[in-house]
Amino acid sequence: MSESTTAAADSASKPDAPSNITATPSEARSLRPPIKLFIPTLVLVVYWVLTEASYQIEMGMSYRFVTRMIWLLSMLLYFLGWGFTRRHFTFGQRGIAFCMLVGGPICASVFGHRSIDGMAAAMIGLPIAMTLSIAWLWISRDRSVRSELLGIGFASAVVFTVIALLRWDGLDGRQRAELSWRWTLSPEERFLQRAEHQVVSPADDSQTTLVATSNDWTSFRGGEREGVVAGVQLGEWSTATPREIWRQRVGPGWSSMIAVGDYLFTQEQRGDKEAVVCYDVHSGKEVWVHIPVTGGDRFNEALSGTGPRATPTFHENRIYAYAAKGLLECLDAVTGKSNWSHLLFSEFNASVPQWGSATSPTIVDDKVVVFVGGKNDNSLLAFDHRTGELRWHAPGGPISYSSPQVMTIAGERQIVMHDTEGLNGIRIIDGTRLWKHSGPYEMLFEPMIQPHQIDQDRLLINWDSGLLCLQVRRVDDAWQTSEIWRSTKMKPSFNDVVIHEGYVYGLDDGILCCVDLAKGQRQWKRGRYGFGQLLMLPELNELLVLTERGEVVRVALDPKEHREIGQLKAIEGKTWNHPILVQGKLIVRNGEEMDCFEIAPAIAKNTTSNSSPRVESGL
Numbered sequence: 001m002s003e004s005t006t007a008a009a010d011s012a013s014k015p016d017a018p019s020n021i022t023a024t025p026s027e028a029r030s031l032r033p034p035i036k037l038f039i040p041t042l043v044l045v046v047y048w049v050l051t052e053a054s055y056q057i058e059m060g061m062s063y064r065f066v067t068r069m070i071w072l073l074s075m076l077l078y079f080l081g082w083g084f085t086r087r088h089f090t091f092g093q094r095g096i097a098f099c100m101l102v103g104g105p106i107c108a109s110v111f112g113h114r115s116i117d118g119m120a121a122a123m124i125g126l127p128i129a130m131t132l133s134i135a136w137l138w139i140s141r142d143r144s145v146r147s148e149l150l151g152i153g154f155a156s157a158v159v160f161t162v163i164a165l166l167r168w169d170g171l172d173g174r175q176r177a178e179l180s181w182r183w184t185l186s187p188e189e190r191f192l193q194r195a196e197h198q199v200v201s202p203a204d205d206s207q208t209t210l211v212a213t214s215n216d217w218t219s220f221r222g223g224e225r226e227g228v229v230a231g232v233q234l235g236e237w238s239t240a241t242p243r244e245i246w247r248q249r250v251g252p253g254w255s256s257m258i259a260v261g262d263y264l265f266t267q268e269q270r271g272d273k274e275a276v277v278c279y280d281v282h283s284g285k286e287v288w289v290h291i292p293v294t295g296g297d298r299f300n301e302a303l304s305g306t307g308p309r310a311t312p313t314f315h316e317n318r319i320y321a322y323a324a325k326g327l328l329e330c331l332d333a334v335t336g337k338s339n340w341s342h343l344l345f346s347e348f349n350a351s352v353p354q355w356g357s358a359t360s361p362t363i364v365d366d367k368v369v370v371f372v373g374g375k376n377d378n379s380l381l382a383f384d385h386r387t388g389e390l391r392w393h394a395p396g397g398p399i400s401y402s403s404p405q406v407m408t409i410a411g412e413r414q415i416v417m418h419d420t421e422g423l424n425g426i427r428i429i430d431g432t433r434l435w436k437h438s439g440p441y442e443m444l445f446e447p448m449i450q451p452h453q454i455d456q457d458r459l460l461i462n463w464d465s466g467l468l469c470l471q472v473r474r475v476d477d478a479w480q481t482s483e484i485w486r487s488t489k490m491k492p493s494f495n496d497v498v499i500h501e502g503y504v505y506g507l508d509d510g511i512l513c514c515v516d517l518a519k520g521q522r523q524w525k526r527g528r529y530g531f532g533q534l535l536m537l538p539e540l541n542e543l544l545v546l547t548e549r550g551e552v553v554r555v556a557l558d559p560k561e562h563r564e565i566g567q568l569k570a571i572e573g574k575t576w577n578h579p580i581l582v583q584g585k586l587i588v589r590n591g592e593e594m595d596c597f598e599i600a601p602a603i604a605k606n607t608t609s610n611s612s613p614r615v616e617s618g619l
Contacts (some may be wrong), residue, residue, distance in 0.1 A: 002488065003524035003594045035088040037138055040079065051127075058509050060071030060465030061493045063446065065173055072123060074114035077129055100153040101129055104160035112164035113182040120302065121163050124177060129159040146378055165543045170305040172574060173493070173510055173531025173548050187573065188306065192247045192271065209317045210260055210333045210608040217582040219260045220311040220360035220403055227582045228536045229500050232600050237554065237566030242597040246284035251275065253307030253593040256356070256578035259587070260314050261335065263287065266323055266589065269307035272298045276312060276321045276331060281585065284596060288336035295327035295343050299356045305591060308359035309401075311578070315370070315385060320368050321341060328370055330388060336603050341386030348381065353399050358448075362415070363403040364428055369415060373398040380404065380424075382431060392431030397421030399449040401494065408459055415572055416462055418447040425472065425479065435479035437470060448494040452504075454517060458484065461502060465491050467504070467520060489513070490529050494576070498536040498543070503559045506544060507531065512545065514559050526562035529553065533578045546588055550575045571595045580595030 026291035048070050055063055084094050104321040106119035116124075136151035167186065171179040187195070212218050221227045258265050264281040267274060272290065274296045293573045310322040318339065326345030331338055345352060348373045351418065359371040367382040374381075379396030383389060397419035405416045405427075414434060415426040422438040445464050452460040454480070459470045461590040466488035473480050490497070490508045497506030504515050510526035531549025537544065541557040543563060550571035556563040575590040586599040 017045070019110040027537075035086060035141070037134060037135060037141075040082055040134055041138075042135060043075060043078055044127075046073055047127065048131075050089045050354060054285070054377075055176065058491065059492050060445075060509075061175075063465060068175065070441075072127065072430050075130075076126060089145060093149060096149060097133075097152050098615065099324075100149075100156045101126065101133070104129060104163075108160040108163045111166045115168035115199055115302070116166065117302075118165065119619075120159075120168055122186060124179075125159045125163050129156045132159065137244065140443055155555055166303065166582060170574075171303050173576070175303075183410055187249075187251050188269065190253055193594070194249060208334045210314075211264065211317070212260050212314060214249075216261070216582045216583070217257070218314040219258060219363070220256055220313070221450065221496065221578055222580075224538075225405060226452065227405065227496060227534055227578070228538060230315070232537050232540065232581065232584075234537070234540060234542070234554070234600050239566060242586065242599045243569055244529065245596045245598055247284070248279065248284040248594045248597075249308065249592065250277075250589055250594045252305060254304070254309045254584050254591065256311040257580050257589060257594075258312055258314050259582040260333065260583075264587065265312050265314065265319055265333070266594075267308040267310065267312060267323070269485070270299065274308045274323045274325075274327075276329070276336065278333075278336060279594075281583070281587075281596075284594065290329075290331055290338065292323075292327060292329060292338070292341065295325070295341065296323045297325055297330075299324035299352070303619055304355055307591060309356045310403075311360045313361045315363040315365055315368075318385065320363070320385070322357055322359065322361055322370055324358075325352050326350065326357055326372070328368075328383075330359070330368070330385070342388060344370065344372045344374075344381070344384070348372050348378040349376065350374035350378070350391075352396075353401070355401060357593055358372040358401040362406065364404075364406050364415065367428070369404045371396070371400050371402075371417060371419065372418070379419065379428060380415070394424070394426045394431040396424055396523070397489045398529060399446050401446060402450055407451075407453045407459075409459075409472050410451070412474070416451050416459070418451050420446055423451065423461060424458075425480075433479060435472060437472075437481040449492055449496045452497065452499055454499060460497075460499065460517070467492070467515065469517065485520040487515060487522075489522035490518060493531060495531055495533060498548040499601070500535055500536060500538060500557050501559075503557075504592070505536075506534065510548070511554065512543075512562060514562075516559065523559045524562050526556065527564070528554070532575060533583055536593060544579070544581070545578065546570070546575060546579045549573075550588070550590065552579075552586065552588070568597070 009598055043191040052070050089353045089428050099567040105118045105121035109118035119140045133152045140148050140151055145461055161304050165182055166179045167182045169180055250268050255266040259281050262281055264279040273291045276290045280287055304514040310320040312319050317333050318335050321329050328344050329338055329341040363367045366385055368385040372381050373379055377395040378393045379393040382391045384391055399420035402418045407416050422436050424436050427434055441599035449462045454460055457471055457473050461468050467490050468486050469484040471482045471484055489515045490506055492506045495507040497504050509526050510530045511525055512529055513525040514523040531544050532547040535544040543555040545555055552568040552570045554565035569590050573592040577589050579588040584600045586597045588595050
């Protein structure tokens with residue numbers, strides 16, 4: 001045998017010689033770098049804890065949303081980097097795992113319900129899919145790569161298949177997703193499928209004129225927009241629960257209601273159009289439905305839902321209604337026929353706000369005043385309430401969900417408007433800006449509640465994520481503003497407040513709260529009512545709190561303690577709409593139904609101009 005042949009044989013027999021023998025699965029697993037799961041598991045635990053804490057910790061609505069998005073994005077970016085740097089998998093295997101996770105939201109948006117797009121599917125599903133995937137990697141640590149990848153793919157498939165079977169119904173006040181099975185009828189579909197529902201043509205009764213008296217509810221939150229109802233007497237609810245008079249399904253929308261005599265007016269979605277609807281206040285039956293021919297197109301926003309946001313206003317037999325996409329209409333209150341209209345956003349170079357136009361028209365003297373947010377000093381507009389002719393335009397910011405408020409400050413009656421550039425005092429006769437109080441404003445703040453007048457020169461407004469007490473004075477011919485205090489002890493979000501005997505009461509991030517007006521210090525905070533609305537009954541020293549889930553709770557106006565007096569289950573579903581109390585009737589609504597209760601004897605006196613009118617014929 002040659003030396004070369006012997007050397008080759010010896011070399012082949014040595015243990016460290018290269019081998020072309022295929023390794024067993026267990027040997028292959030032992031050669032792979034072990035996957036380290038402690039830190040990604042910790043990241044997921046922290047993410048879920050922080051997400052749940054965001055629903056409980058006190059913070060403003062916008063801050064909560066942005067904070068949750070930052071946590072979600074940070075978690076996703078971490079796992080993107082972590083996944084592509086694991087040598088446990090080959091580069092191709094990492095790509096397969098990434099495609100399985102990312103493909104889930106795409107498939108869910110393609111095959112799922114139209115209410116869930118790819119972004120929504122990713123926000124809902126990716127944290128769950130990643131959690132299940134990490135859990136599977138813990139379980140399958142001693143198994144093959146194929147087994148690990150199959151587990152990740154199975155987790156993604158299950159999660160996004162379930163999401164494809166769901167319908168997105170928006171968020172609640174604390175921004176928790178509301179989901180339903182896609183094959184169930186939505187409240188809007190149930191409403192449109194009512195056997196008795198028909199689009200009613202406007203009545204032909206031009207010889208009748210509706211005239212309001214001092215006790216009618218003629219505008220958003222009452223005649224003075226303070227949510228105050230005087231002259232009401234309530235019995236003991238423990239012995240005599242308020243009697244339900246009628247219940248009526250309605251179209252989607254966050255509008256409140258107004259009531260004049262036998263007529264109840266509101267705005268709601270009717271298919272592809274927003275409608276102004278008149279109901280009989282005693283029976284809940286439709287009197288007329290006005291659906292515009294031009295404008296009034298359907299507004300939908302994924303987080304807060306479909307439909308109009310503003311509340312109509314009554315004045316001299318006319319209804320003034322402002323649609324979410326900028327249609328301002330003047331209607332005959334008895335017939336529903338249109339007198340005049342404007343497509344404000346297109347006419348005045350403005351954009352539809354993210355949440356839709358939610359500002360209600362304000363009637364002052366012979367003008368109807370609306371916020372538009374247009375450019376070139378077209379932020380606030382005043383029209384002749386009879387003809388619709390533009391009377392003046394005033395400067396301001398681009399966005400507001402508050403409504404123009406009439407006040408008398410330092411002896412001068414004026415319009416106070418709160419928008420993203422500041423608080424403005426506007427002269428009624430010509431739209432001249434008398435004074436302005438500017439920020440500093442932050443990107444996350446958009447005014448959503450009414451400015452409130454404390455006394456002749458002090459105002460209370462929502463500022464950033466809390467409250468601001470502002471002094472407005474006139475020295476000679478110059479106006480001056482100065483801040484008295486700021487407080488984050490109450491964060492009212494889109495839930496308005498009431499003022500009583502030196503204290504302000506409102507919902508602080510969904511919990512009822514009392515703050516003193518002298519320094520902005522919190523007196524107490526109790527009662528988890530969610531993101532509902534309030535009415536104040538000053539003679540009784542009581543609040544009526546309409547909770548986010550449709551209960552009505554009587555609460556004492558007591559700065560020393562939180563004390564419930566009675567409770568009534570009034571309505572089903574998410575309830576953000578403002579209630580009204582008129583003619584002894586408490587009327588509540590949301591985006592699904594409207595309910596009327598006999599809550600008190602007819603109101604004899606009401607200082608906020610909310611009561612029963614007369615109908616005059618032959619005029």
